[in-house]
Structures are given as C-alpha cells and as structure tokens.
Amino acid sequence: MIIVAEYERTFVHIKGPEDVLMDLSKGEITREKIIDSAHALFVSQGYHGTSMRQIALNANIALGGIYNHFANKEELFREVFYAYHPSRELLPILAAMEETTIEDLIRSGARKMIKALEARPDFLNLMFIEYVEFNNQHSKQLADVVVPNGTKLVSHLADAHVKLRDIPLPVVIRAFIGFFFSFYLTKVITQDWADGKMNTADLEYFITIFLHGVLKTVDG
Amino acid sequence: MIIVAEYERTFVHIKGPEDVLMDLSKGEITREKIIDSAHALFVSQGYHGTSMRQIALNANIALGGIYNHFANKEELFREVFYAYHPSRELLPILAAMEETTIEDLIRSGARKMIKALEARPDFLNLMFIEYVEFNNQHSKQLADVVVPNGTKLVSHLADAHVKLRDIPLPVVIRAFIGFFFSFYLTKVITQDWADGKMNTADLEYFITIFLHGVLKTVDG
DNA sequence: CCTACCGATCGGTAGG
DNA sequence: CCTACCGATCGGTAGG
Numbered sequence: 226m227i228i229v230a231e232y233e234r235t236f237v238h239i240k241g242p243e244d245v246l247m248d249l250s251k252g253e254i255t256r257e258k259i260i261d262s263a264h265a266l267f268v269s270q271g272y273h274g275t276s277m278r279q280i281a282l283n284a285n286i287a288l289g290g291i292y293n294h295f296a297n298k299e300e301l302f303r304e305v306f307y308a309y310h311p312s313r314e315l316l317p318i319l320a321a322m323e324e325t326t327i328e329d330l331i332r333s334g335a336r337k338m339i340k341a342l343e344a345r346p347d348f349l350n351l352m353f354i355e356y357v358e359f360n361n362q363h364s365k366q367l368a369d370v371v372v373p374n375g376t377k378l379v380s381h382l383a384d385a386h387v388k389l390r391d392i393p394l395p396v397v398i399r400a401f402i403g404f405f406f407s408f409y410l411t412k413v414i415t416q417d418w419a420d421g422k423m424n425t426a427d428l429e430y431f432i433t434i435f436l437h438g439v440l441k442t443v444d445g
Numbered sequence: 446m447i448i449v450a451e452y453e454r455t456f457v458h459i460k461g462p463e464d465v466l467m468d469l470s471k472g473e474i475t476r477e478k479i480i481d482s483a484h485a486l487f488v489s490q491g492y493h494g495t496s497m498r499q500i501a502l503n504a505n506i507a508l509g510g511i512y513n514h515f516a517n518k519e520e521l522f523r524e525v526f527y528a529y530h531p532s533r534e535l536l537p538i539l540a541a542m543e544e545t546t547i548e549d550l551i552r553s554g555a556r557k558m559i560k561a562l563e564a565r566p567d568f569l570n571l572m573f574i575e576y577v578e579f580n581n582q583h584s585k586q587l588a589d590v591v592v593p594n595g596t597k598l599v600s601h602l603a604d605a606h607v608k609l610r611d612i613p614l615p616v617v618i619r620a621f622i623g624f625f626f627s628f629y630l631t632k633v634i635t636q637d638w639a640d641g642k643m644n645t646a647d648l649e650y651f652i653t654i655f656l657h658g659v660l661k662t663v664d665g
Numbered sequence: 666c667c668t669a670c671c672g673a674t675c676g677g678t679a680g681g
Numbered sequence: 682c683c684t685a686c687c688g689a690t691c692g693g694t695a696g697g
Binding site: 472475506507508509510513 | 666667668669
Binding site: 268270271272273274349350352353354356357358361362364365368369372390392393395396397399400402403404406407408410411414415417418419422423427430431433434435436437438439 | 490492569578588613615616631655
C-alpha cells in the first residue's frame, strides 16, 4: 500500500541521477543499492536464477544486511518490480506530448515509445519474469494506478471521433500499444539470427500501416 | 544436429495422441514422459524454479533415471524447447490454408493464429523462459529451419503486389505476426485485472485495422 | 532404472 | 550492518 501511494506521488516525476544521491539517509542509500543490484541480476538471470548472495556481493554488503531492508527475496523482487516498471517511464513521456491532432499524436507517440523501449531493454525481461515466475500476480495493484492515468491521457482528443474509423477507442489504444510494442518485440527477439532484416527504419512503415488502419484519411 | 533434422522431418506432421504411444520402445516412452513432465513444470515455474527431483517425481521415475536419457538439466530444456516450440504447430496450420487472395489469407490466418495461441498458453511461457533464462541462445538453429519454411508459405501470393500498399512484403509479414500476436499478448497479460475489457471479439476490429493498413482497398 | 550418496549452494536467522 | 551458522535442497554420480 505504501508502495502504490509512493508510486502515485512520484508518477510524473522522472528522477535525474543527481536526485538519487540527494536527500537520502545512509540507510536509504544502501536500500537503493540493494534494489539496483537485485534489478540488474534479476533481469539478466531471472528470479530463481539469482541468489541473495549474488545480490549482496553486487551491492557491496554482507548477505545478512539485505534482511535489514527486506523481509525476504520475494519482497525484494516486488520492490524492484515497482521501482523499474515500464509505465513509470512510458506514461510521463506520453503525458508530456503536445501534439493536438490524433494523427500527429500517433506518429510522434509511436516514435517516442520505440525510442524509450530501445533505451531500456530491461523492461522486457522484467515483465517476462513477472509473468512466468510470478504468474503476473504483482501486476494487478499496479494496474489500478496505471490504467486510470493512462486513460486520462487520451480522454481529450478533440478530433478523434471524426477522423477515426468506426472502431471503439479502447480497441484503438490497445492496437496502438500492441502493434508498436510488437515492432520492438520482433526486433529484439530475432536480432541474434535475422542478420539485420528487422530494421529500425521499418518503423515508418509500421506507422503508415497503423494510420491507414485506424484513420479514415491519412495526410502525407 | 539430430534434433534439427528430426524437427524438419516431422515438421508438417502433427502427431495425434495415438501416435505418441505407438512405435515407441519402453525407453523411448520413458524419455517422452520425462520431456512432458519437464515441459509442464518449466512453463509453470520457470527453468531455475524447477528441480530435477520435481521432474522425476512427475514422470514417476527416480531422479537418477533422468540422466539415463539426458546429460544434464540444460540438455533436457533444449529438448523440451524443440519439442514444444510454437512453430511446430503454427507453421503446419498456416501451410494448410487454401485461401487464394491475400485478403482472405489475412482474415483466415489471423483467426487461425489466435485460436492456436489461445489453445496453447504454454507457448508464451516457453518463449519467455528461453528469452530471459537462456538469453535466446537456442532460437538461432531453430530459426534456420523455421524461417525458410515460413517464407516458402508466402512466396506464391499472386495478387499481393497489386493489392498491397507500397510496403515491402517482409515488413507486412512482420507486421502481421506482430500485430496479431500482440492481440493475444495484451489479452493474456491483462486478463487478471482488466475485467473482460480485452475481448476476443475485438479480433474482428484488429483484422479491419490490419486490412486497411496494408491493402489499397478492402472488401466487405 | 533405482539406491544411496557427494559437495555445493540455497534462503534465512541469531547474536552482537 | 557483519559473522557465523542453520536445515533444506540443489544438480549430478557411482555402483549395481
């Protein structure tokens, strides 16, 4: 509960590196170091593939020290999951957009989303771990905060209903997120064996497809 | 190597339940039981979250017996990965399609793909485990078999170039797979907290979006 | 294919 | 926040 409230409070605020070391007591710094260390190891090895000893070593403290901040391994994962959840970064980016027409919003939003995902490959691993190793059990209470904030972003699209095809807005939003996320997904999942066939430049084709897919008419 | 050859050989053949017990020596039956048992546990708990003892117990043999068939835990996962890879089921389904126009192919292919994915939720978990816990390292040699077979399927689309927008065919294929996979993904990932908002009936809207996205004109 | 065992490592804790 | 320790469980093997 504390977690979710804290998440909501800092929801729009993206911390710069300078903030991280400021205003934190020594204990809070250690706590942050543990979370960061755990995050790095979890995303590269999975939850069960990471030991508390590895986390302690990586954070430069003794094993026992971790339990001064977290009751057990799962609570530590939960804190990592909240602290590094993709919505924390993606929602503020989308909220800061100033485009006024739905077409510009789609074009610009797609590029921003892909850019953010490519800068943070850990997002994908974190979500996968939550899905497979925790059966998605932590996502619900996070969704209670994220979904309302997300829908608020699209609630005042003045020209949406005149330019969109006859498709419910929630479906359009789902298609937008899914389609461009799949652009990222197909790229990273094939990057080791598709020798550059999955090109980032293809994003403009994806945007074209989506625009023609949802809009009655497309400019340019 | 043996694995990949065997995979190619049985690639178009979907085994019925009756085949599974036929033509197998006692040792091969045990081997199959171990693979099935390991698969069920891996997809529900992850690789590192599953112990060899659990697998043995589930397969009704002693722990040591597993090592009569598999050198170690990772080799066992590799065999599970090959035996249960989604392409094994999806490619034959797509290969059996008889639609002749690209529009019918998209409509029918999308529905078949979603139906197959919804019948086999283990696909998603298996791919996630491979991605996070094995860094996608087993996917390459499988791709060497799957990709050529997959591209063969779309190589003889007579009306593609006249009906498609000016978008490269590989991009259209990538968009098709990604878009409809994302339909499935957004559904399962939100199903615990989006109280039915992500509806299977929305698939027809997705098909509409995709058709308008890639075709110059859409019937119906 | 099972029994019985190996050393190593796991998550977690008491006590200071 | 560290040292030293706990019982349990891990992947894997020898020998029959």
